[in-house]
Amino acid sequence: MAPQKANRKQAKAHAMKFNLIVITNAIILFAAAGVFAHPLGNFSVNQYSKLEAGKTGIAIRQVLDLAEIPTFQETPSIDADKDGTLSDGELRAYLARISPAYLANLKLWMNGAERPIRVVKDAILINVGAGGLQTLRIEWDLAADVEPRDPENKINFRNDNYPERIGWREIVVNRVAGVEVFNSSAFGSGVTDELNAYPQESLSSPLDERAAEFSFALGSLPVGAKLLRNRDGHAAPAVQQDRLAALISVPKITPLIALFGLLFAFGLGAAHAMSPGHGKTVVGAYLVGSKGTPAHAIFLGLTVTVTHTLGVFALGIITLLASNYILPETLMPFLSFFSGLIVLYIGLTMFKTRLLALLGAAEHHHRSHIAPDHEHDLHDHVPHSHDGHSHTHGGTTHTHVPPENITWKSLLALGVSGGLLPCPSALVLMLSAVNLNRVGYGLVLTLAFSFGLAATLTCVGLLFLYGGKLFDGSGLKQNPIFRVVPVVSAFVIACLGAVICYNSI
């Protein structure tokens, strides 16, 4: 029976190859490399629906996965020319033939009124399963145009296809950012990665989710609404529309498209840095209390770029090499925790220094200011520690309160912490690039994205710097309250670090 075994191996290899070729959305790749096996044996008909509540309607991802025997049963009606092989044309024709009836059995109501579902995109593909037999997979991207009205839009969804057939039935509900989903009978997370990886050793019954209902609203949740939960009980996050990853999957890369892609990636990075959690506050808080210069701000930006790019590459490589064992989503919290730790450390160190300096300075104030010498002693190993002095107010030293200088070391650490956590969309971009054999272009796009990210952070740093200089001229700095600001800002940095750590757990 050795030849048969070899065949099976080959078949498995084929199946994996297929997965790699066919799946353009890289997130799927993480789990798809596993062996293709149905939880319910080779006569199952498995179905998956993901309903994503958006601002203008519901997007539905529908997947139909026929195991070996049902595929075999369908084969005669696909193979129109009876040559024993299923050509692309035959598959498309088959899809066109069965789609209307299949989709008619998908029903969606909003507030009790049935809404039509239209096809946006569809795909049909053949995989190789057990015994060298084929399996059939059909994917539809569907849309139901529903205008959400406040305060509540109730959606009911039902899949009446293959009611008698044994099979895995999974329904997932999702939302884009800015839309809230609540009181949902379905979960916010899936189990099988869109029927690409079925749980093998699970002791749970196969899922049998044939219907779902939920409500959604733009903006805020109504009082008493039950949040959308993932299967593990955690709140389900909104789906970020990934425009960055879309850049890589253009049909053809012309120089113009490449240029546009680079600019767009840069812009996305810049815009992305404006979203919460990119250390803008940290950067600002750091630079405002310190004698920062544009050079510092730019150095910070560069560090973020390099770290972020390296981080994306490292995580991308790990994902590709170890996709069977780890999911990048699982790594994110650790990176986040680590970068939070760095921030916390910097914050605490600064807080200590500044607080001591403030207390010391208060004394020095009365004892005719000898602080700069102290500073010099403390930081003489840092050659640029005096760079920041801009004595616009008449050569007195007492205005440099607290008398603390930026060190390149702490700047570096700050930059690393800002760039350490790769943005998921950059990671998706990188993996899409690998998937599409466009690694080079993917690298460049990632770099552009990172530069965009860094540019925003640098600008924020510069804004704080020049903003601070305005204060310098106004005489506000003489105000005792203002002298406390750097101490408070150091404290804020430490708190932010702690919050990042906490959130990541």
Place this chain on the structure above:
Amino acid sequence: MKVRTFLIILLLCIAALGFGCGTRSEMVRASPSDNIAAADTDPLMQKAQSLIEKSPDLPIGYTQLAALFAKRARETGDFDLNSKAETAVGRALELDPADITARKLQASLSLTFHRFSKGLELGTKLQKDFPNDPFVYGVLTDANAELGNYDQAVEAAQKMVDLKPSTASYARVAHLRSLYGDHNGAVEMFKTAARAADPLDKEAQSWCLVQLGDELWKGGNYADAEKVYDEALDNLPNFYLALAGKGRVRAAQGDLAGAEKYLSDVQLRVPNPDAILLLAQVYKLLGNDLKANEQVKLFEAIEEKLSVIGDQKALALFRADNDLKLPEALAIAEQEYILRKDIYTADVYAWCLFKNGRVEEAKKVIDEALRLKTRDARIMYHAGMIDKALGNNKSSRDHLTAAIKLNPAFDLIQASKARMALDGPAKSE
């Protein structure tokens, strides 16, 4: 200086990534999919799963779950649920290799997966440790019957029914009576078994009714068989075995349209090789060669590509019946005959020998298949054809007449061949 600092930070990053990897693999082992348990709709399943959650170190939750999965597999025909049952039993045995429930389930699942020798071995060990447990004798009965050790099977069944008269023991007695040619006794006993079933246990009751129906069909009592299948369907709607039984009855009665309806229905639920072949015959008789051919191809695909070596008797029989790839059919049957000596395996092996022209050997083996005097029309037909080839005309006529009298539609195509064979020699000699 700067470079060194940067390197240190880089190393820390890598360490952080490595930390992530390690934790992930821990998480994989803790299998987050078990969290889906909450989504289970069957309250008994939920109970077992929450039992596992509460006391993950006790085998009881796992064995309860295993029993439920195995039961659901019987109900729905979804064979893969048996694998889940086996996984659960495996976990229970890891926790406590001596757990009696887990050991019993392990033995019975071995039989489900047609690992009969393994089942017999496990059952024998269990018998040593628990000589008064009726379940153990059920395992021993089934394993011995499947392997052709009929004396031991009878002995175990007797012990079982002595220890505990119940649906399980009655059904085994009935099965053995049927094998020993006591058709009426078997019918009575299957009725008793169905009556004794826990009214809440729909699956057990329906299963007994289907066995009863099958026995009635074997005796050519089609109308009563259909009534019993209907009862099973009332009890457990869409029970695939009862649907297949109805399809077979309709085909035997000549209601081909009705047969097609029921068999296609089975096809959509649980494509079962016997039902597929019968549907192929129905299509052929309806004149739809194209559809008949599709069914035959489906049958072959399932048997050749998806079934296990040593468990392809149906394929060998199909090929021998249709004079296709005869040497291969014989090889398959021979392989299976080496593994088990039950009468049905002997029957198929004899039939394949006969079709390959090895009539003398076929005679020897078919006599083994007849050793219990089982009233099975197919075996009788094969015996009659072999005798005919050997020139034992009296014996041949007796066998063929008995086969047709017993179950005139035991096989839609082969039964007419039996009739032709009967008419042929009678006229010519």
